[in-house]
Amino acid sequence: xxxxxxxxxxxxxxxxxxxxxxxxxxxxxxxxxxxxxxxxxxxxxxxxxxxxxxxxxxxxxxxxxxxxxxxxxxxxxxxxxxxxxxxxxxxxxxxxxxxxxxxxxxxxxxxxxxxxxxxxxxxxxxxxxxxxxxxxxxxxxxxxxxxxxxxxxxxxxxxxxxxxxxxxxxxxxxxxxxxxxxxxxxxxxxxxxxxxxxxxxxxxxxxxxxxxxxxxxxxxxxxxxxxxxxxxxxxxxxxxxxx
Amino acid sequence: xxxxxxxxxxxxxxxxxxxxxxxxxxxxxxxxxxxxxxxxxxxxxxxxxxxxxxxxxxxxxxxxxxxxxxxxxxxxxxxxxxxxxxxxxxxxxxxxxxxxxxxxxxxxxxxxxxxxxxxxxxxxxxxxxxxxxxxxxxxxxxxxxxxxxxxxxxxxxxxxxxxxxxxxxxxxxxxxxxxxxxxxxxxxxxxxxxxxxxxxxxxxxxxxxxxxxxxxxxxxxxxxxxxxxxxxxxxxxxxxxxxxxxxxxxxxxxxxxxxxxxxxxxx
Ligand SMILES: Nc1ncnc2c1ncn2[C@@H]1O[C@H](COP(=O)(O)OP(=O)(O)OP(=O)(O)O)[C@@H](O)[C@H]1O
Ligand SMILES: [Mg+2]
Numbered sequence: 001x002x003x004x005x006x007x008x009x010x011x012x013x014x015x016x017x018x019x020x021x022x023x024x025x026x027x028x029x030x031x032x033x034x035x036x037x038x039x040x041x042x043x044x045x046x047x048x049x050x051x052x053x054x055x056x057x058x059x060x061x062x063x064x065x066x067x068x069x070x071x072x073x074x075x076x077x078x079x080x081x082x083x084x085x086x087x088x089x090x091x092x093x094x095x096x097x098x099x100x101x102x103x104x105x106x107x108x109x110x111x112x113x114x115x116x117x118x119x120x121x122x123x124x125x126x127x128x129x130x131x132x133x134x135x136x137x138x139x140x141x142x143x144x145x146x147x148x149x150x151x152x153x154x155x156x157x158x159x160x161x162x163x164x165x166x167x168x169x170x171x172x173x174x175x176x177x178x179x180x181x182x183x184x185x186x187x188x189x190x191x192x193x194x195x196x197x198x199x200x201x202x203x204x205x206x207x208x209x210x211x212x213x214x215x216x217x218x219x220x221x222x223x224x225x226x227x228x229x230x231x232x233x234x235x236x237x238x239x240x241x242x243x
Numbered sequence: 244x245x246x247x248x249x250x251x252x253x254x255x256x257x258x259x260x261x262x263x264x265x266x267x268x269x270x271x272x273x274x275x276x277x278x279x280x281x282x283x284x285x286x287x288x289x290x291x292x293x294x295x296x297x298x299x300x301x302x303x304x305x306x307x308x309x310x311x312x313x314x315x316x317x318x319x320x321x322x323x324x325x326x327x328x329x330x331x332x333x334x335x336x337x338x339x340x341x342x343x344x345x346x347x348x349x350x351x352x353x354x355x356x357x358x359x360x361x362x363x364x365x366x367x368x369x370x371x372x373x374x375x376x377x378x379x380x381x382x383x384x385x386x387x388x389x390x391x392x393x394x395x396x397x398x399x400x401x402x403x404x405x406x407x408x409x410x411x412x413x414x415x416x417x418x419x420x421x422x423x424x425x426x427x428x429x430x431x432x433x434x435x436x437x438x439x440x441x442x443x444x445x446x447x448x449x450x451x452x453x454x455x456x457x458x459x460x461x462x463x464x465x466x467x468x469x470x471x472x473x474x475x476x477x478x479x480x481x482x483x484x485x486x487x488x489x490x491x492x493x494x495x496x497x498x499x500x501x502x503x504x505x506x507x508x509x510x
Binding site: 017018020021024108109112113114116117119120121122123124 | 325345
């Protein structure tokens with residue numbers, strides 16, 4: 001465990017020494033960002049819309065007291081999705097999607113000697129391949145999380161009004177009630193932390209694959225499980241430190 | 244000139260290289276000959292530093308390489324063109340992008356059109372003109388090899404390493420590739436190492452041959468000397484090739500007849 005951690009730190013260090021020119025890094029980062037963004041937007045949209053809808057329905061099911069105004073449902077959907085569900089669930093979904101993709105891609109490049117081919121050209125393969133992936137994730141994850149926030153609140157709206165749990169007016173009053181802008185900042189900070197953990201851990205797992213196709217599959221699985229655990233631990237740590 | 248000195252490499256408890264030393268000369272095609280699994284690819288990877296030898300050192304034109312500073316190693320590596328046994332094409336890029344890649348990375352001041360000209364020139368030399376837009380997954384094994392060679396020779400390298408450039412190719416294309424490698428070596432006066440177990444290549448392009456057997460260098464010489472060797476393991480290798488076997492038999496018969504004549508004369 002400690003040995004792995006040390007190796008991980010060394011790996012992170014190797015990303016920033018003797019990299020390629022800023023122009024190449026920039027272009028590679030844009031390419032990776034487009035890939036990560038486009039490949040994930042659909043799944044994030046679907047998951048967050050349903051999360052918002054489910055949250056709304058369940059909250060309204062639990063709020064039976066006539067003393068509490070129905071607009072509280074909207075308020076609670078907003079609080080839950082912005083603070084926790086949008087950043088964390090989105091990141092867990094992305095850990096599966098992006099993490100396995102990164103680990104599988106790098107693992108395949110490693111076992112088919114493509115990484116060696118880069119090295120022989122005098123290119124720092126870790127920096128060339130991995131750094132753009134991490135930078136792109138840091139950039140794209142917060143955008144996906146913002147999208148997830150909007151869509152889950154919209155999902156809540158649709159579910160709430162469609163089931164007749166509350167009126168549109170009540171929902172809108174609810175989501176505007178006692179709004180704390182810092183919560184958005186907090187969610188975005190979390191998403192950046194999660195992005196770093198997922199992309200770097202998955203890259204680490206993929207980059208150090210050796211063997212054959214079987215090991216590439218195993219690297220993908222380990223990447224996802226490690227990322228999910230790291231995200232949940234980081235979620236707790238962020239809440240302790242920042243709230 | 245590349246010098247290797249006393250290279251040892253062990254994987255687990257398997258000794259793969261056992262003290263290999265030698266010199267690979269500039270302007271010549273140096274062959275690494277040996278049976279499957281004798282450590283040819285491992286030796287090549289030790290030379291370029293992809294595998295770290297347990298003991299031993301490599302120098303490129305007098306510059307110490309193994310264990311030297313990363314800067315210096317990368318500087319030398321930028322002068323290396325290498326074809327891997329598995330071709331190792333970048334499978335997310337088209338053939339054109341694969342061949343263009345080292346140019347993009349190593350010669351940033353080349354313009355886009357100059358690069359494309361060079362790519363087309365290299366593809367033409369390996370007989371793959373017009374395959375620019377294909378993906379590696381759409382190529383046959385032999386075509387991948389040839390793209391790999393085009394990628395290796397695209398930048399003007401000082402050192403060219405080819406791991407079995409003509410395995411998986413038909414005899415005609417294999418001969419073409421062999422000739423291409425020899426041509427490039429002489430034209431640009433570079434240091435070339437070719438890993439092979441093909442005796443046709445030996446006859447065709449073997450300026451200097453190193454024979455590896457179970458991780459040891461058993462024999463070294465030119466293609467002209469190879470028929471005269473009395474190393475049993477190398478002779479077995481030669482006898483596996485029919486034409487060479489026949490040639491060798493003729494030679495031996497002539498030698499026998501000569502000896503007989505001599506002894507008759509003595510009588
Ligand atoms: N990464 C590695 N880990 C463990 N053993 C290895 C590794 N690479 C090579 N070997 C072992 O080293 C020996 C030599 O392998 P190498 O690839 O150099 O053979 P070769 O001479 O190139 O053979 P071929 O002509 O079949 O390509 C083999 O027995 C192989 O099992
Ligand atoms: Mg080999």
